[in-house]
Amino acid sequence: MQNARDTFYVTLRDRLAAVNPARTIVLRGVTRPGVLVEENELASATVPVNAFCLRWTGLSVDALAALPLATMTCEISYATDGDSGNGGMDRGRLLSGMDAELVSAVSAAPQNVTKMNYVGAAGGSGLAPVAMGTNVFWGDAAFGAAVVNGERLERVATVVVFCYQEAGEL
């Protein structure tokens, strides 16, 4: 499942970066696209704003077929305080913009991608990820209600991601 999670994250990150290259985040001193996977970062009580934060929640596995089919739930939370130059009064527009970016990235065809193994490529090794034999695929984003948290607007969208467990894959 981890390969599928990594693949989905990289795909979503690249698509979101293409939709809005200006959406970046500075994380541990590095400027990168405004997408992160919560479990891959240092534990923090801070909720990043103007960025998409992925959290893997549900998991089920159907082992009846020739390959086990894993169904995973990815929660994507994002928030904005608005632009300080506008006194935060544009927070609704900014949240709407993030909604649209997520729709573009998740619902753009094709909604599948070759599953990649990033183990060798991790840690700046310079090695290319290895293409695997099956695809990761996913449904459309289901958007939760916008939540007002003080001056902040927050939303959680959910995407169900599917993958097949290939022989020998953990």
Added chain:
Amino acid sequence: MSATVTAVSLVGAVAPVTRRVRAYFAPVNREAGAPTLFDASQMGTFALSSPPSPWMDLGWCSKFARKSASKIGALTTGAPAVVQSQVVTQVEATVELEFESWGKLQLALAAGSQQMNLLRTATGAAANGSGGVAAKAVPLVPGSTASSLSVGATAVAQFQVGELVAVDEDYVAQTGFVGSGVSAAYVSSPASVANDINYIRRVTLNVGRVVGIANGALQLGSALLAGAPPSGMQVSPLMGFVDREGGGFFQEWSGLFVMDGEQGDRVIYHYPRLQAMQGAAEMVETLAGPLEKVKLAGAFRALPVKDANDGETVLCFRSYLPGAMRAV
């Protein structure tokens, strides 16, 4: 990150997972009784948004359901009767679907009979259900293409950007199938269509939308179904489309339905000959509150062709193109 590195090898064959169906159609030569055949071995991997000619995109469909009504009976002999062999006693197949988009082609396929154009009427024309007497058509001048209609600097003033137009020949006592590109109706006698010079333009599927006007020519938003119009054709502005409950004409097309699997596999259903088997119908899908989405509902019966490979009578070809490196 995972602790396992997996090299590509043969992977298990799993059931196709798909999310929707894309539909295409192609004309049947009614005079010759020749459908458009789709060879999945040569064209099966086409990009969904650019089907191979002459197939035309009908867009996404939902609630696609193909049903086999073919029957296999037992051949029995003796007393008591014992099944000795099986025989095919009936071959029949139907297809049902709902179109996710409305357009001339979708309307025509789901109409059940002629799908007509509401031609702009002549001044003072008496009211008529499928449109009154049409205004005088505008002749084409040399230089027209499938997406540019040359009508001349004077006549072009009669048109506006955004208008729909029908392009076809005049009706001058033709009998039989009429309509350029696709047979749109069958005329039994000139009297049956009141010798209406605009009758073929009234039923033709050769229609387009004017998106620009320049240099005496109408630029169309997409190419005409019948290609570049020959000299002698005329252009009639139209307001929209109309079909009727009733009428005895069966349109016929070649149909193609494609399901793309999420693992790179593809399922293709090719019906060389399809005819509508119900009148015009819609399905209503509630959006929210009073809002409803109206979808065209189509139900079609397949007619047979001979497979050139072995002479078998066939209604539908189902092709499966497995994804790369799948066990078979």
